[in-house]
Amino acid sequence: MPEFEPSSSGVETLQRRTRTAAKVRSPLAKFAAFRFNREVVVLILLGIAFFVGAKLSPFFLDRDYLLDASSLYMETGLIALAMTFIIISGNIDLSVASTLALVASVTALMHAKMHLPFGAAMILGLILGGLLGLFNGLMIVRLKLPSLAVTLGTFALYRGLAQIIIGDHSVGSFPDWFAGIDYRHLAGPIPAPLGIFLICAVVFGLLLHQHILGRWTVAIGTNAAASRYSGIPNGTILIGLFTLSGFMAGAAGLMLESRLSVARFDMGTGLELDAITAVVLGGTDIFGGRGTIFGTVTALFLIGILRNAMGLANIKVESQLVVIGLLLIFSIVVPNLLQRKK
Numbered sequence: 462m463p464e465f466e467p468s469s470s471g472v473e474t475l476q477r478r479t480r481t482a483a484k485v486r487s488p489l490a491k492f493a494a495f496r497f498n499r500e501v502v503v504l505i506l507l508g509i510a511f512f513v514g515a516k517l518s519p520f521f522l523d524r525d526y527l528l529d530a531s532s533l534y535m536e537t538g539l540i541a542l543a544m545t546f547i548i549i550s551g552n553i554d555l556s557v558a559s560t561l562a563l564v565a566s567v568t569a570l571m572h573a574k575m576h577l578p579f580g581a582a583m584i585l586g587l588i589l590g591g592l593l594g595l596f597n598g599l600m601i602v603r604l605k606l607p608s609l610a611v612t613l614g615t616f617a618l619y620r621g622l623a624q625i626i627i628g629d630h631s632v633g634s635f636p637d638w639f640a641g642i643d644y645r646h647l648a649g650p651i652p653a654p655l656g657i658f659l660i661c662a663v664v665f666g667l668l669l670h671q672h673i674l675g676r677w678t679v680a681i682g683t684n685a686a687a688s689r690y691s692g693i694p695n696g697t698i699l700i701g702l703f704t705l706s707g708f709m710a711g712a713a714g715l716m717l718e719s720r721l722s723v724a725r726f727d728m729g730t731g732l733e734l735d736a737i738t739a740v741v742l743g744g745t746d747i748f749g750g751r752g753t754i755f756g757t758v759t760a761l762f763l764i765g766i767l768r769n770a771m772g773l774a775n776i777k778v779e780s781q782l783v784v785i786g787l788l789l790i791f792s793i794v795v796p797n798l799l800q801r802k803k
Contacts, residue, residue: 499744500756502792507763514770521770528650532643532720534765535654536561536713536729538758540736542665543709545757546702548740549669551682551749552608554706556597558732559619561714562725564590566623568715569632569724579636587711593619594707598700608703616733624726633723642719654716661709666754678702682749739764742789763788 514521521527540557547554568586571577577585593615600611647656669675677698680688689695713732718724743760745752764785771781 499742499792500753500759503743503756503759503763506788506792507759507766510763510766510770514766514773517770518773521773525650527766527769528652528655529643530769531762531765532652532654534735534761534768535658536717536720537732537735537739538658538761539661539709539713539716540706540732541739541757541761542661542754543702543706544736544740545665545743545745545752545754546669546675546678547608547706548737548745548747549682549749549752550678550699550702551685552601552699552702553612553737554594554597554608554703555612555733556593556615556619557706557710557713557736558729559616559623560590560593560707560710561717561729561732562727563593563619563623563626563714564711565714565718565724565728566627566632566726569634569718570626573632573634579639583639583715586715587708590711590714591704591708594704594710595700597707598703601703602696602699620726627724627726629726631723631725635719635722639719640722642716654720657716662754662758669752669754674698674701679750682746682751684750735764738785738789742792744792760792 511522540561544554544557564586567589568579568582571582571585572579597608597612597615600606600615601608642653645653647653651659669678677688677693680691680693681695681698685695714729717728721728739761740752740757741747742764743753743756743758745756767784767788768781771784776784
């Protein structure tokens with residue numbers, strides 16, 4: 462039986478119709494054809510935030526002000542870097558703020574009451590943060606419990622332990638070399654908290670996008686069963702990620718402790734929600750399998766700059782929360798609509 466061969470006139474007609482359809486595509490379809498993801502949306506919103514902030518206050522674009530104000534949310538940034546890995550893996554960690562408070566409280570008491578050199582107390586505090594995260598990971602992996610339930614429990618447990626250890630009073634006996642980290646600079650005008658965060662962001666970006674740990678994390682978040690059958694050690698990776706999350710929460714606790722020059726059991730309250738907001742706003746899929754460190758960093762600065770601008774304009778905190786919530790919804794809805802149109 463002879464094979465069917467389309468005529469040359471038929472092929473030319475098909476090509477002509479394809480070229481014509483490409484020319485008459487609507488502007489919205491062309492716009493949607495661009496890789497318009499949430500990272501791009503956040504980047505555009507960051508530019509808009511700078512413009513609006515400059516209109517709200519003539520002091521907003523002052524370089525020194527913007528750099529100094531960044532110290533207010535660098536603790537959230539440290540937590541958000543590790544939270545990006547946690548959420549990409551398809552999990553959540555609600556205990557980070559409580560870990561922060563417990564590490565800060567224990568570190569302060571080891572120095573003030575036990576007269577331990579503060580450098581040694583800092584090292585032990587970081588180890589404690591890692592151990593608290595390790596406990597979360599072991600509960601999730603070994604007992605096969607959902608991360609939401611486990612970290613919701615340790616959210617209350619760690620905060621309660623901090624209150625038992627330090628009580629309702631505050632501890633503020635720190636050496637001069639430790640207190641006031643936001644007044645110190647790493648290079649030129651860059652405050653130490655911002656410099657530390659940027660260094661950590663580069664390291665976490667390399668881990669996520671250039672290292673096998675990042676590929677395994679994405680695989681676990683995309684399909685945990687398939688990754689397990691592919692030979693990826695899911696349990697080991699998850700335990701390591703939660704340990705890393707606890708360690709970064711402990712580092713954030715030390716940074717906040719230095720910036721405030723005081724330790725209290727209620728410090729960092731609500732910081733876990735700020736970190737999750739930055740991660741999700743930055744384009745990380747809340748169901749796992751997708752995310753970037755660049756998106757998280759951009760979203761963190763967007764939230765911080767918006768709050769600084771609204772603070773200069775004397776906008777109430779409640780109204781600021783409304784703006785951040787609407788921003789989060791907008792950044793999720795718009796790319797999804799454009800992707801559907803595409």
